[in-house]
Amino acid sequence: MRNANLFKTSIILLLSVWLAVFVLVPNLLVLVASFLGRDESGFIKFAPSFDNYLRLLDPIYLRVFAHSLGLALLTTMVCLGLGYPFAYFLAQFRPSLRPVLLTLVIVPFWTNSLIRTYAIRSLLAAKGLMNNTLIALGLIDEPIRLLYTGSAVLIGMVYILLPFMILPLYSAIEKLDRRLVEAAADLGAGRWRRFWHVTLPLTLPGIIAGCLLVFMPALGLFFIADVLGGSRDLLVGNFLKDQFLDARDWPFGAAASIVLIGLLLLFLSAYAYSLKQFSAEENH
Amino acid sequence: MAKFKSGYMALIFGFLYLPMAVLVLYSFNSSKYSIRWEAFSLDWYRSLATDDTLLEAAMNSLLVASLAASLACAVGTLGAVGLYRYRFKGRKLLQGLLFVTLMSPDIVMAVSLLVLFIAVHVNLGFWTLLLSHTTFCLPFVTITVLSRLEGFDRHLIEAASDLGASEWQAIRQIVLPLAMPAIMAGWLLSFTLSLDDVVVSFFVTGPEFEVLPLKIYSMVRLGVKPEVNALATLLFAVSLGVVISAQYLLQRKPQ
Numbered sequence: 001m002r003n004a005n006l007f008k009t010s011i012i013l014l015l016s017v018w019l020a021v022f023v024l025v026p027n028l029l030v031l032v033a034s035f036l037g038r039d040e041s042g043f044i045k046f047a048p049s050f051d052n053y054l055r056l057l058d059p060i061y062l063r064v065f066a067h068s069l070g071l072a073l074l075t076t077m078v079c080l081g082l083g084y085p086f087a088y089f090l091a092q093f094r095p096s097l098r099p100v101l102l103t104l105v106i107v108p109f110w111t112n113s114l115i116r117t118y119a120i121r122s123l124l125a126a127k128g129l130m131n132n133t134l135i136a137l138g139l140i141d142e143p144i145r146l147l148y149t150g151s152a153v154l155i156g157m158v159y160i161l162l163p164f165m166i167l168p169l170y171s172a173i174e175k176l177d178r179r180l181v182e183a184a185a186d187l188g189a190g191r192w193r194r195f196w197h198v199t200l201p202l203t204l205p206g207i208i209a210g211c212l213l214v215f216m217p218a219l220g221l222f223f224i225a226d227v228l229g230g231s232r233d234l235l236v237g238n239f240l241k242d243q244f245l246d247a248r249d250w251p252f253g254a255a256a257s258i259v260l261i262g263l264l265l266l267f268l269s270a271y272a273y274s275l276k277q278f279s280a281e282e283n284h
Numbered sequence: 285m286a287k288f289k290s291g292y293m294a295l296i297f298g299f300l301y302l303p304m305a306v307l308v309l310y311s312f313n314s315s316k317y318s319i320r321w322e323a324f325s326l327d328w329y330r331s332l333a334t335d336d337t338l339l340e341a342a343m344n345s346l347l348v349a350s351l352a353a354s355l356a357c358a359v360g361t362l363g364a365v366g367l368y369r370y371r372f373k374g375r376k377l378l379q380g381l382l383f384v385t386l387m388s389p390d391i392v393m394a395v396s397l398l399v400l401f402i403a404v405h406v407n408l409g410f411w412t413l414l415l416s417h418t419t420f421c422l423p424f425v426t427i428t429v430l431s432r433l434e435g436f437d438r439h440l441i442e443a444a445s446d447l448g449a450s451e452w453q454a455i456r457q458i459v460l461p462l463a464m465p466a467i468m469a470g471w472l473l474s475f476t477l478s479l480d481d482v483v484v485s486f487f488v489t490g491p492e493f494e495v496l497p498l499k500i501y502s503m504v505r506l507g508v509k510p511e512v513n514a515l516a517t518l519l520f521a522v523s524l525g526v527v528i529s530a531q532y533l534l535q536r537k538p539q
Contacts, residue, residue: 004451004452007455008369011362011365011366012372014359014363015359015360015362015366015367015422016374018363019382019385019422022397022416022419023384023388023393023396023419024381026397027392027396029396029403030395030399085292086293089293092289100527105300106472106473107520107523107524107527108300108301108304109476109477109479110475110476110479111304111516111519112345112479112482113482114482114496114501115497118512119304119516120303120306123306159303162296162299162300163300212387213387216388217389219391220389220391220392221390222391222483223482223483223486223501236391237483240391240395241391241486244398245486250399254399257391257392257395260391260392261388264384264387268383
């Protein structure tokens with residue numbers, strides 16, 4: 001019996017300590033750093049204040065935040081629009097084929113996303129494959145500017161993040177009890193009403209999980225903006241990379257990181273709330 | 285409708301694989317600039333074979349990915365068993381923390397881990413990279429395994445205890461085999477996330493332990509080297525080979 005208790009305590013402690021040391025403590029350190037200042041030589045100095053947060057209110061930084069949020073939202077919408085039908089059709093394949101197709105979705109991810117982003121860059125370049133194809137098809141007369149535009153960044157983001165939408169959507173859709181949809185059909189509901197009133201609400205947890213898994217990382221993918229975008233396409237991720245790796249203004253960067261964590265917690269509590277509503281409705 | 289479905293799926297797969305096709309194509313292109321097609325050549329494969337630092341970065345990436353995936357599976361599976369099997373104080377808090385970690389953007393995790401490692405004066409390199417990658421893989425494994433376990437009947441374990449099995453025997457002979465598909469899926473997902481990662485690696489490793497994304501970023505300042513295309517093509521060929529042969533073996537087994 002004592003052995004069983006020892007086992008229980010140690011496996012729970014292992015996970016708890018890991019998360020405390022590598023998630024909780026680091027974020028508390030960032031929180032503390034966000035209230036500190038910098039001395040002349042660029043080192044962190046103990047001078048508690050809200051200055052770093054007030055500096056973030058500068059229109060330049062507000063624009064970076066607004067732009068990133070807008071782009072992340074757009075990326076999420078496009079991923080959802082492309083990913084939902086894909087996951088839906090995937091769930092209708094023969095069960096023996098589904099794991100193969102799912103694996104094929106993640107195989108490109110074994111090639112580091114930076115390498116694939118450079119491949120997208122050569123696709124979109126002025127004399128790249130995309131322009132040449134469009135010219136050959138007679139759709140355009142001379143190369144159009146695709147690279148270093150907002151659309152290039154959007155394409156890159158959707159490309160890198162799409163599987164993070166597909167996987168949770170697929171697992172929600174696969175679990176869907178098809179008898180409920182059939183019941184709605186028997187009761188005379190048309191295709192759209194069945195989708196809108198049965199399938200969509202039942203797969204909502206998957207939709208929200210997928211949206212969060214795309215939206216949150218989208219704020220940080222600095223390398224996509226670096227490789228595909230112009231100077232106006234800076235993201236919060238680029239800002240944080242500058243502050244921590246180049247400009248070395250850690251307290252200022254820490255404040256921006258705390259703002260991101262605040263956003264995350266806000267979205268997560270909305271998600272938890274919607275799940276609660278969802279299970280409450282299910283129990284009725 | 286069926287035609288539309290397969291057409292749509294082919295379109296999305298095309299989107300996912302188009303950049304891979306570009307990499308493969310340009311790895312055989314004799315031009316140094318991966319934009320214009322000149323002629324077929326194997327030059328880049330030859331020069332890749334002599335590019336030790338690039339090969340070393342690739343090996344480092346694979347090493348960190350497999351170690352981080354295994355470590356995350358060990359800690360994550362045990363944690364999932366603990367969360368499934370026991371009720372304890374702080375259980376809800378632990379689950380909440382796991383969930384927040386799962387959803388946190390890479391950049392937030394990268395920044396916080398960098399601050400931690402600098403605060404405790406650890407040199408950035410292999411260990412910091414391994415610990416960081418394990419940390420972002422951990423919630424994926426734990427939640428995958430936990431959600432599989434929760435689909436099973438708890439009475440199975442009680443039956444085992446009633447028949448005299450010790451706690452450890454019950455876990456080893458009943459819970460772990462039930463969880464195995466989820467553990468394998470968790471490992472594969474972790475391995476993938478680690479190989480694909482750019483953001484966290486950028487912050488938490490130093491020049492003495494370079495992985496692929498860092499190596500490529502530093503090379504790019506001098507122009508993208510076509511050897512990278514050759515390397516990516518080789519790795520892609522190996523991974524497709526692994527997937528196809530695994531599929532072949534799995535399909536054959538039932539008969």
